[in-house]
Amino acid sequence: MTQLRAGLVGLGMMGRHHLRNLLALDGTDLVAVADALGDPHGVANGLHVLTDVDRLIAKGLDYCVVAVPTEFHLEVGEALAAAGVHALIEKPLAADSDSAATLVRAFADKSIIGGVGHIERFNPALLALKHRLEAGELGSIYQIATRRQGPFPARIADVGVTKDLASHDIDLTSWLTGQEYIRVSANIALKSGRPHEDMVSATCTLANGVVTSHVVNWLTPFKERTVAVTGEKGTFVADTLTADLTYYENASVRTEWDDISHFRGVAEGNVTRFALTKTEPLRTEHREFQKAVNGDPKATIVTLEQGQQVVRVCEAMLESSSNGTTIDLSVQN
The missing domain is CATH 3.40.50.720 (NAD(P)-binding Rossmann-like Domain)
Incomplete structure (x- = not known):
């Protein structure tokens, strides 16, 4: 070398x-x-x-x-x-x-x-999650929900929480699924007196129909970094703060409690927390x-092209919030 x-x-x-x-x-x-x-x-x-x-x-x-x-x-x-x-x-x-x-x-x-x-692409929990998704362990993916919250960082002054933090979730979601965002709907809030937004909540759709949601802010007095991927066989939850990955499996046994079976589409099965080698991302x-x-x-x-796409989705979130509309990115591709 x-x-x-x-x-x-x-x-x-x-x-x-x-x-x-x-x-x-x-x-x-x-x-x-x-x-x-x-x-x-x-x-x-x-x-x-x-x-x-x-x-x-x-x-x-x-x-x-x-x-x-x-x-x-x-x-x-x-x-x-x-x-x-x-x-x-x-x-x-x-x-x-x-x-x-x-x-x-x-x-x-x-x-x-x-x-x-x-x-985040190099976080051990997300690397393991991507490997298991590619191996088909979840079956078809239905939804990806991320939560990225914490106190206001003194280091940020030139961009808001969308480009600084939501950009992580946009990139990791596209990377995990291999899909681009085609529709974006979002709301933002400015609560800290800064010139940029410090809260964003977005609901989006990927090119293959997977629904995503992203809750991001600088206003929560604790740090939360979770990625939940739900599919036909259950849900994976990655905690990127601790680099832990947990699998909540759909039950394969019959539910005999009638009152519950009437309204549950699925039932709880085994829960597995994987042992991972934790290298600094x-x-x-x-x-x-x-x-x-x-x-x-x-x-x-x-790649720079992937980074450019993330910026486009961030801008679509801000535009959606400003205009009160859903932004169709598919017509811009």
């Missing part, structure tokens, strides 16, 4: 975790970091902190991780693409669909690798991107 020269732009709340993983990654040398504000968390680990991406590029990079605020993704991403530097860009890919499309073209024109940091994400840069065709990354 070729020893790669990597850089990092942004040493904020997420950037510090990227730095930790880059330093621990065999086969990669973190040669420099950049942040216009310096090193706010004191994590540079002796590395000289440069002031901008151009000075970082001058160090001679194979690839770079972009962890600056979303509003700067386009500027930094275009600079890296122009220099022929592969890039892993934190989610959401860009502040809007036009900027996301510009980044897709910029990296494609240079035939270099661009990835998006949708970290961000470490797995870095390893996969490193493999992609090294030319491994089996490397798993979130």
Whole structure:
């Protein structure tokens, strides 16, 4: 494996975790970091902190991780693409669909690798869930319901909860099912006095007819991160905070309690909580991107095109809430 020269732009709340993983990654040398504000968390680990991406590029990079605020993704991403530097860009890919499309073209024109940091794809619980869904253990999928709630994060100022958090659920839902969103209906709320929404509730439909619901906010005094996939054989519930996966099986025995059997379509069966190897999702994400840069065709990354689609669905949620309508994405595909 070729020893790669990597850089990092942004040493904020997420950037510090990227730095930790880059330093621990065999086969990669973190040669420099950049942040216009310096090193706010004191994590540079002796590395000289440069002031901008151009000075970082001058160090001679194979690839770079972009962890600056979303509003700067386009500027930094275009600079890296122009220099022929592969890039892993934190989610959401860009502040809007036009900027996301510009980044897709910029990296494609240079035939270099661009990835998006949708970290949930690398969560052990969701990796195990996807494997079991692909093996047919649930049968046909009927519904996916996600809940992503918690206190307001001080790190976010330039986007609302839809692009910051709901983007996770949009991406993981498309990834688990292999389907795109075709209809989106949503409501948002602004309760914290910030310029962007801090609550969104959305009901959507995928191309294969699967119904999804997403409840997301920055207003709950506890953290909740659950994904429930219901199908003909039962329900899988993934808790991505604890990386646990539980299967609630439809009963295969006859219900003899008449009052219950009259109104239940299904009954409770066995409940199984799977034992999983719990590897840090961000470490797995870095390893996969490193493999992609090294030319491994089996490397798993979130492509820029997939990141662009997530931004489109986020915008559809905001548009739906603003207009009070259901947005038909199928006519835009």
